[in-house]
Each structure stands twice: as structure tokens, then as C-alpha cells.
Amino acid sequence: MSILDKLYEKAKQNPQRVAFPEATNEKMMQAAYETGKDGYIVPILVGDADEIKKLVAERGYDENVFKIVDINEEGYKAELIEKYVALPTSLLKEKALNRRMANPLYYAMVMQAVDEADVTFAGIDNTTGDVLLAGQMIIGMKPGIKTISSIGLCDIPGYEGSEGSLLAVGDSAVCTNPSAEELASIAISACDTVSTLLDWEPRCAMVCYSTLGSGQGELIDKVTEALKIANEQRPDLNIDGEFQLDAAIVPEVAAKKVKRESKVAGKANVVIWPDLNVGNVAVKLIQQFGHANAYGPMLQGFNKIVCDCSRGAPVSEIKGNVVISAVRAAGSKK
Known part of the structure; x- marks a missing residue:
């Protein structure tokens, strides 16, 4: 089914x-x-x-x-x-x-x-x-949420993640270049969405081109600040980063790159893109080359x-x- x-x-x-x-x-x-x-x-x-x-x-x-x-x-x-x-x-x-x-x-x-x-x-x-x-x-708006965003659900043939072939991703449709505060809101909203829709315990990875300081730049600074804000606002949620995509979803890669305890690394079921450029391209790649069915975008916030x-x-x-x-x-x- x-x-x-x-x-x-x-x-x-x-x-x-x-x-x-x-x-x-x-x-x-x-x-x-x-x-x-x-x-x-x-x-x-x-x-x-x-x-x-x-x-x-x-x-x-x-x-x-x-x-x-x-x-x-x-x-x-x-x-x-x-x-x-x-x-x-x-x-x-x-x-x-x-x-x-x-x-x-x-x-x-x-x-x-x-x-x-x-x-x-x-x-x-x-x-x-x-x-x-x-x-x-x-x-x-929901209390504490500062931006409307979206999340999509990808069903990817051949992918064997922590939720089987399913991976939730966002934002791929609404927020062009979210600030750190907005990115934190997107992550929090995404966790709440998958929890109510799929009864998952969310494991949310905030991704970019760096894993725990392996790279430098303004984009990475934004992601790490967003992570800090999200964890302060919702300490009950498992939101972690900054991770490269493979470190977020592949256990073997996470074991090599993430040298600290993490409930998310290698087993993320929610991935948060740093901006719409990344999100839009990533979803198109997943659909075209991964032959995934993508459901959404679902508005949240x-x-x-x-x-x-x-x-x-x-x-x-x-x-x-x-x-x-x-x-x-x-x-x-x-």
C-alpha cells in the first residue's frame, strides 16, 4: 500500500x-x-x-x-x-x-x-x-511562527531511509531567501506537519554545503543561527545540523562526518533547505533522476x-x- x-x-x-x-x-x-x-x-x-x-x-x-x-x-x-x-x-x-x-x-x-x-x-x-x-x-499564524512556508513529501523508489522510501523536504515553494529566524520557523513547522500528517517522530536536518564547520560562508552562518533559534524555541524537537545532505540521511556518511552524538545525523526524515534555489533544484532532481512521487507543496505556519x-x-x-x-x-x- x-x-x-x-x-x-x-x-x-x-x-x-x-x-x-x-x-x-x-x-x-x-x-x-x-x-x-x-x-x-x-x-x-x-x-x-x-x-x-x-x-x-x-x-x-x-x-x-x-x-x-x-x-x-x-x-x-x-x-x-x-x-x-x-x-x-x-x-x-x-x-x-x-x-x-x-x-x-x-x-x-x-x-x-x-x-x-x-x-x-x-x-x-x-x-x-x-x-x-x-x-x-x-x-x-501559529504562535511563535514568523513565516508561511511549505513542505513536500517525496516517495523515492530505491531509497531506504529511516522512514523507508519517504523523505519530507522544505521549503521548496514559498520562501525565496529566508532569514535565520524564518528558517527556524520553517524547520519547526515542518516537524509539526509530519507529526500530525504521518505520526512520525520528526528528525529534522538543516542542510547546506557544510557539515559541522567543514565549510565557511554567510549561508552556513545563517543555517547555524537558524538551528540555534529553532532549538531555543522548541527544545522538544529533534532538529540538528548543519549537515550536508549525505550526512543527514546516510548512516555510513554520518558515522564518518559527525563526530558527536546526534539523534538526526544519518537518519533524518525531514530535510530543510537553506533557500528556495536549493529547494526547487533539489526537488526537481529527486523527481527527474530519482523518479520520485512528490506530494505537496503543503502550506504550513x-x-x-x-x-x-x-x-x-x-x-x-x-x-x-x-x-x-x-x-x-x-x-x-x-
Whole structure:
């Protein structure tokens, strides 16, 4: 059974409420319908109810699979606004929130913020910037986390790591050149993500072109400072470095290069890149030459689970990311 198959089974055991603000999009509606019909999630279509219902019928879907939320229905909207502005973390007052909720993306996130939904799933009709801005404004950031980032899960044929063929990597999609503080936030968020999604005990390696001082340079200084910050903020997590990639994941190399005790060296299941240049190239290499399946990117750092999928993603990939987001949401409640 593949990792994705296992996550599908996990989702079915505890279906989460997933809000789709791009409800009329054909691929989004199909993904919502198929994952909902099969019992993996409870799909909530957010938008103009008349238009949504018309398209549901035209496309031959059973309307009963969905919960349809009409953004034009003033009564429910007023309830949501009242609950949201009462939150201690609320950044918007009633009038400003009312204006923004004309946009289904903001409406869905307000539902999520007040526990009327567990996940907001978008990214085809909205840009990544749109999703990130709405998420930061409505959902907010986790305490102690200073940046939104991403993590991906690579299933690499022939790789025999501490978690079999699986390796979590980040950030490969969002943060171009993170500062030491931001890099520490990425590492902490990544550990929390794999813990809630996969029930792993995270072993997180912060990598660059040096292992414990074998190289010099500003990039290495940034990584070592990030490591210090991460360990101070979350001493409960196994985050270590700085390591070269082979010292992080290959026990034999770690035995030669890491001459001190480490719970991470040689057996990392999470790898944190120093910047997006490294992260993007590394993932492409893993996919092209390692023939890996890469799942994600999964946004992390928000108070609740927000997903920004690729605009060009096929329905099968969207469904996988919907299920992953739902499992993350269920895990974050523990």
C-alpha cells in the first residue's frame, strides 16, 4: 500500500469539513464530489448557491453529497461575522469583514476561523499570493511562527531511509531567501506537519554545503543561527545540523562526518533547505533522476490548515492534496 493509499484510509476514519471557495471550477467541483462521495471528506461548496446548484445538476452530481453555503444569505453571514469579530485574534472589524466576505475565499476562511470548516482548499482561480494574504489576514499564524512556508513529501523508489522510501523536504515553494529566524520557523513547522500528517517522530536536518564547520560562508552562518533559534524555541524537537545532505540521511556518511552524538545525523526524515534555489533544484532532481512521487507543496505556519494547489494540477492530484489536507486537519486537533 502506497503512502497516499494509507492517507486515504486515514482520512476515511475521520472525515473533515473542507471548504471549497472555488466551487464552480470544474476540476475543483469534481475533486470535491469524488472525495466526498467516497467518504474521505465532507465537502462544503462556498459561493452563489443558485449558480453552484445549476452546475452541480448540469455536471450530473448528486447535490446531497455537498453542503452548499450561499455567500448571499445574510442571516448565516451575520452569524459568522459576529463569531469572528469576537475572536481574540481577529484583525478585522465588522464592516471591513463584511466587504471582504463578498469574496468566497475570505468567506470560506471566516467559516474555518470560527470552526464551521476544518480546511480551506483553493489555488486554481486564486493565485498563491491571494491565498497567502487571505490566510494571514483571516486564519492568522501559529504562535511563535514568523513565516508561511511549505513542505513536500517525496516517495523515492530505491531509497531506504529511516522512514523507508519517504523523505519530507522544505521549503521548496514559498520562501525565496529566508532569514535565520524564518528558517527556524520553517524547520519547526515542518516537524509539526509530519507529526500530525504521518505520526512520525520528526528528525529534522538543516542542510547546506557544510557539515559541522567543514565549510565557511554567510549561508552556513545563517543555517547555524537558524538551528540555534529553532532549538531555543522548541527544545522538544529533534532538529540538528548543519549537515550536508549525505550526512543527514546516510548512516555510513554520518558515522564518518559527525563526530558527536546526534539523534538526526544519518537518519533524518525531514530535510530543510537553506533557500528556495536549493529547494526547487533539489526537488526537481529527486523527481527527474530519482523518479520520485512528490506530494505537496503543503502550506504550513497558519493557525489552521490552508491549501494552495497548483493551477495546472489534474483532478487526481487535487484529490490527493484534499485528502492530505484533511488528514493534517484531523491530526492538528489531537
